[in-house]
Amino acid sequence: MSDYRYHVGGTLTSNAPSYVERRADRDLYAALKQGEFCYVLNSRQMGKSSLLVRTKSRLEQEGFRCTTIDMTNIGSEQVTPTQWYKGIVAELWAGFGLMEAFSLKAWWQQEEEVSLLQRLNRFILELLNRLPNDRLFIFIDEIDSILSLDFSVDDFFALIRYCYNQRAIYPIYQRITFAIFGAATPSDLIQDRSRTPFNIGQAIQLEGFQLHESQPLAAGLKLHEGDPLEVLKAILHWTGGQPFLTQKLCQLVVQISRERGTEALKIPPGAISFWVENLVQTHIIHQWEAQDEPEHLRTIRDRLLRNEQRAGKILGIYQQILKHYPIEADDSREHIELLLSGLVVKQGDRLQVKNPIYRAVFHREWVEKQLAALRPYSQSLEAWLAADRQDESRLLRGQALKDAQHWSQGKSLSAIDYQFLAASQEFDRQEMERTLEAARAKEMAGRLASEQRRLKQQKQTNTVLSLLLVGVTLKFGFFLWLWLSTVSQYRKAVANEVQAITQTAEIASASSPTLDTLMTLLWAEQRLQELSNTGNADPNLQQQVDAAFQKIVSSIAESDRTENTSSVLNGVSPDKQRLDSVDEAGAVKLWQLDGEAASQLEQTLAGHRDAVSAIAFSPDGQTLASASNDGTVKLWTIADGLVQTLESGGDRIDDVAFSPDGQILAALSEDRTITLWRHQENSFSLDRTLRGNNALAD
Template sequence: MNTLPNQVYKYKVGGSLPVNAPSYVVRQADQDLYEGLKAGEFCYVLNSRQMGKSSLRVQTMQRLKQEGFACASIDLTRIGSKVTSEQWYGGVVCDLWRSFNLIGTVDFRTWWRDREWLSPVQRLSEFIESVLLPSIDSKIVIFVDEIDSVLSLPFSLDDFFALIRACYNQRVDQPDYNRLRFALLGVALPSDLIADRNRTPFNIGRAIALSGFRIEEAQPLAQGLAGKVSNPEKVLAEVLAWTGGQPFLTQKLCQLILTLEEDVSQGRESEWIEQLVDSRLIANWEAQDVPEHLKTIRDRLLGSEQRTGRLLGLYQQILQRGEIVADNSLEQLKLQLSGLVVKRNGLLKVYNRIYEAVFNQNWVKQELALLRPYGEAIAAWLESDCQDESRLCQGQALNDALAWAADKSLSDQDYQFLAASQELEKRHVKLALAAEKKASQLLTEANQTLIAAQKKAKQTIRRGIIGFVLLLVVAVSIVAWADIERQRRTEKLLKDLQGLEQSLQRQIEAKKNVREQLEEIRGKVAYAQAELEKERLNVLLNRSGSASTQLENAIKNLREISASLSLPLQLGDRGPEVAELQRKLDDAGFHIGGVDGIFGLQTVSAVKQFQNARGLVADGIAGPDTQKLLQKYRNYVVVVPVQSPYTLLEVRQYVKTAYLADSESGAYIDAGSFSDQSSAEKRAEELRSHGIKVHVVDFQ
């Protein structure tokens, strides 16, 4: 069809339409707002962006002015956001002063300054009551547009909306207020207007529903297509089928049709419009979204970190099911306010086919993956129809997920995933407890078979320890009298210790897998080692070289025995020993995601990786060999010089694990070893605070 398009007719894409714009579509909201304000009602039009609110205000103001109403419009975005409360209220009063042409009635600057002793909201109230109402005899309508801009101000405007409510309530006592009515327009909920929950909510006035264009209302738009297509009504119907009557998109798509060079063949309108929508609106939409519309919806949806997960999850449900029952929950109302969905016949649906194509399932999954710290895990879990438990969070990953979710409103699927993860964690704990109980039963049975041997062993240990302690007392006394006598006693002591060592070795073999017995023997070995170290300090201070060497060898043997008695750490264990193991694994480069003192599945995995890397049996149990190899990654040693026989005891008041060690420069007390220098210096500083001479040495 080679007809010329209508050169006079223009579509308006974005912004307010002029009063005489031929493309303005009259909707039910036009009549509702006009009649409500004319009847003296306070009205509010709260809806998503680019739904035609400002154009509705322009048209309604014109109709009311023609009937003798005095009207003013305040665009709150013009006042700005980086202002004080006094500047903001001053801007509102100034706009009213100008809009109602009160310049000759009162000098604004003088009037405002003379009332500095009043709060800003009181000055606004005073202006309405003492200046505006007395100066204008007709009915007054104040339109307040873009009210959502106040939500980002650095101060609360609860008082402003409370004043509007107060103007309504004043009608009972002051009849002049019956001439005054307000119309509020913006992207907000009534609950947003007064945020303080201790104050009466904004519950006055009439809500004006602003819906999309219906086919019977939108016929004026067909006039602009008359010179371009052979069947304007058919083309307009196809446009509305894609836009759902959304005003901005409808105007934009009609404008695109006028700009195309090719004609629309009769009978191919549906196919032609689909190709146009796909190429000019959906494909590469972020680059073609000019003026911005789709980006505005996206930013509104993703703008709140606390609420985004819930909104995306809710929208995902609508995409999957096609529609859900509207329940007027806060999340549903916020989602509607984004413009992405619409409420029709008690159901929430995606507003139109364009939104559904742009903000599709893949887009939602991508945004959720970026949002959640467990995005990949929950996606795989949902893909398995919630059956693959290996995808659930456990250990530190679960703790991190719960901490992230604590202050957020999430989707039902998120809460299901986290609940399933917690339930799995509980099952693992129960299994560990059951295994521990079973092990305890086996241990009891094993102990019953070892009772006789244990009695005899304990008697031997008691005799050996008592004799050993007596010998130590004698040895310490002799040191004070003569080096020769100490040498003789020391040799006797070493001989007795050799017997004790052999007895302990037999006990170790007999009780290899008995946890409680190992603890008992370790305690006795630690006691014997402490006494030997104390004796060696005396020897060192009295410069008895041969005795020192013999005692050093004895201590070395006891340390090897103590090391062999180290209890293995395994799945289910908890406590500081596990925390120390986790820190050593982290030092060695086998990260577990955090030190929590719980031997969980992540710790098992890290232990196995370390064992594989070091040629050990990869059983996930941190036995003596594994712990010994891990120790070498802690190179910074807190060194305390030997000052007296009691230096070790003094250090152990603050560091229970301190022991006497040797180097090429002589003996010293090891007060702890660390993988990083800062931790070692912290330990050293603690000892210095107690008056102990100490320094840090790098043994790497």
């Protein structure tokens, strides 16, 4: 046993006795011999580099020319594109033994006028021409180191694909073959999604050790009694054939034998499985972070947690795998990261934990601890899940929900996280609605009580007034009563009229708000102002009018413009004497009506620079307003034609309307701005502009 050595970490030599030949060895060797471009992409410490060395040695023994480019040797930090490409050329120059054949420095300077990619391509042709009788194999290792470069190397892999495709045109390219190794995926090689992906070559599947392939490992396991293969079988059960862990456990068996001073290990009959389990628990799993030398488990941990934006979702998926949920493998970045970490493998179309050691080290409690460090709401989430998502008291609300939503922005979370946050948001919304409803009910109760007190006080006041009036003469009292009654009825009639108009406007704002509705509401506001000037306006009614005004302005601003056009391009004047229309040139035509038919053209009104979009008659039928896409409103009279042009600010106008008393003119622009002009001294002047929630401008 003392002459046999296991290799824990690093690359095995081509003749290492503990090298396990797997199916990948045979597949890679056969494919390269056939001239296939190959790639071996898998998680770390799966034996990729050892496979490279072994295959390269076999090909060289058969007389083929081979070289290896280790991408970590070229560098990935603080390296320029020129240095990177020149480093590759230098590796090829030295690897194929051309240092004595020509000066690389002179060759590089000679090619300075072409791009870096062209220089590399020309150097490949230089190799093929200088080695005309040889087949060349280029092994590229640690390809994942390119992912940390601060510049794109998509062109490099596009060149490899180019060399493969050129075989059909130039036979010289059939003498060069590439093999790529690393912890990456084919989609990582060409990252620009607008370019053709790296879709050439044969993927070599590198799997864990199988018992029937692992006979070389059993040679180093010597037992005083029993079959070494039984020990190896127990080891493979715990490692799942993971090469690094398998070599490490075999080495631990040798180490324990040496510590006991025996050549052959003594294990009681029938206790091999228990003995290996104890070995795993004490030397691998227990306080694993301290015992993880050479580093392996910590590498997996760091890969899982290195991207804070994605770690939460990765751990969430792994948590579901631990709970034996059926997680089907897909091409998502989270699944790729789990596979490249080596923690899980694809069994059929589902993801499973690779081996019992990983399940024991990265267990549920470990995942929950990491998620708790990532999530600000971990305890609430776990309690909610434990209650089968029925305990609403565990959901977030208020500031806690806002903090969680802020934390989740820009992160890729698990489906459970999104479900919890969505449920919390819905619960918080419902709770806020209940609170607002209670507040509204309390406010209404307060208003009712206030109104009852006011009526009581009014009743008391009326009683006092009645007693005072008893002493007044019947005649004076009669006329006073008659006057008060008339005034009260007038005020009540005005108030009822205003309230009816306001309610109609509120209904219209919820369905099809128009400028005509807004104009009617403005007229009602003026009527209410007449009562306010005498100090008899109801403040609640004033608030109702103001609210309706704001609501209809917002509704007009937010609604689609085709739904708010109240004026028409063929309308009849209020006195039913005229009909307006618009011709194709955008001119307004007035027709004398004979019954309900237009019998005679009375006048043509032209002046807009663009098409007429809306027309409205004033209430007295003497003035016609025409709105246009040129952003203007023109006012016309039968006698004088054009009397005034009003500018709306440049946007096209979709609608125009007069107030019922004809004193206010309104225009609705395409950007949902409402412009009001008031009639003063025989002309209209700008009164105000409404935008959105009754926001006022000039």
